[in-house]
Amino acid sequence: MWTRIKDIEKGVEVPADEPMLIEDIQFFMCVIQPKVAHFWNKMRSSCLTEDSAALRAQCPRPRLETLKRQLDQISHQLKSPPDPGAPEALPSIHYHGYEDPSEPGFDTIVSRRMKDLVFDALMLSHLIQMQLSTDIPLFSQIAKDRNVPLGMQLPEARRQEREQRVCSATTWTTTSLARRALYHAAEVLVLHRQNEEIDARLMDPITLVAVVNAALIVWAYCTFSGAKAPDDMNRRSPFTTELTEWCNGNSPDKGSREMWINVGTGLPIEIEGVRLCDCNAGFFTARFRAFIPEGWELADTIAPGIWKGPSSGLD
Numbered sequence: 001m002w003t004r005i006k007d008i009e010k011g012v013e014v015p016a017d018e019p020m021l022i023e024d025i026q027f028f029m030c031v032i033q034p035k036v037a038h039f040w041n042k043m044r045s046s047c048l049t050e051d052s053a054a055l056r057a058q059c060p061r062p063r064l065e066t067l068k069r070q071l072d073q074i075s076h077q078l079k080s081p082p083d084p085g086a087p088e089a090l091p092s093i094h095y096h097g098y099e100d101p102s103e104p105g106f107d108t109i110v111s112r113r114m115k116d117l118v119f120d121a122l123m124l125s126h127l128i129q130m131q132l133s134t135d136i137p138l139f140s141q142i143a144k145d146r147n148v149p150l151g152m153q154l155p156e157a158r159r160q161e162r163e164q165r166v167c168s169a170t171t172w173t174t175t176s177l178a179r180r181a182l183y184h185a186a187e188v189l190v191l192h193r194q195n196e197e198i199d200a201r202l203m204d205p206i207t208l209v210a211v212v213n214a215a216l217i218v219w220a221y222c223t224f225s226g227a228k229a230p231d232d233m234n235r236r237s238p239f240t241t242e243l244t245e246w247c248n249g250n251s252p253d254k255g256s257r258e259m260w261i262n263v264g265t266g267l268p269i270e271i272e273g274v275r276l277c278d279c280n281a282g283f284f285t286a287r288f289r290a291f292i293p294e295g296w297e298l299a300d301t302i303a304p305g306i307w308k309g310p311s312s313g314l315d
Contacts, residue, residue: 019090022117025067029124035060036131068125075118120204126184127210133181139220147305173225179261185214186243186271192291215288216303222281229277240268
């Protein structure tokens with residue numbers, strides 16, 4: 001395990017003849033998690049740019065993407081089983097339980113068990129990617145700030161701190177970090193909307209944390225980017241970026257996605273055909289809210305107050 005951790009640290013691909021358990025991939029992603037806070041401490045002092053070679057070297061994103069490719073291979077295997085005799089990304093025998101292999105539906109049970117684990121692991125992967133691209137504690141505090149009753153007088157120091165936080169959030173919306181975070185937020189939404197096989201009651205709680213973080217990111221972008229709704233919803237700009245088209249393996253064109261992340265400043269952005277702008281912030285938070293169980297209090301701890309906007313209707 002230690003050898004594999006060092007390989008992941010270096011971004012080394014796992015050999016095709018050495019399948020990795022889904023649980024091991026999750027473990028290695030957890031190993032990366034502590035590096036996120038350290039990376040953001042550096043990002044804050046660099047004005048939200050990754051231009052320096054030293055900062056890029058400290059970013060754990062390449063190691064995370066190495067693990068994500070392994071997950072994608074397993075996910076593809078579960079959607080389209082390999083031909084007999086062809087190597088599997090992960091032999092399903094590792095996930096046989098107490099079921100009788102001679103019973104009808106045995107393969108379906110094993111496949112569902114693996115899909116459950118893959119779904120949880122994908123959520124963890126997108127969550128860490130969002131945390132790598134977003135100052136989540138900052139956005140949580142901004143959301144909390146906005147719950148202060150109107151007209152309440154604040155000390156000058158606190159007022160300036162609030163203004164500085166808003167300024168930082170506004171700056172973030174113009175960066176490649178924001179676009180990368182929005183892509184992963186869209187992935188979280190699409191994966192949950194397409195999920196028809198996994199019982200929500202059996203999901204790992206990390207999947208809910210991913211939903212709340214994704215909602216907070218989309219809300220922050222809608223609120224602070226200054227993006228406007230189109231004058232005519234039926235007249236779509238040819239330069240609009242529709243993030244759904246890149247989600248859940250719908251498009252193999254990773255190059256165009258990375259180009260948009262790197263140089264797509266100012267282009268209109270949509271998720272599932274809806275423009276990201278201030279007037280649609282409540283619409284999007286309601287979309288994410290639909291996947292959070294009633295009474296799950298951590299949602300209001302991570303993203304306090306963002307769920308109070310309008311739940312339907314588009315502007």
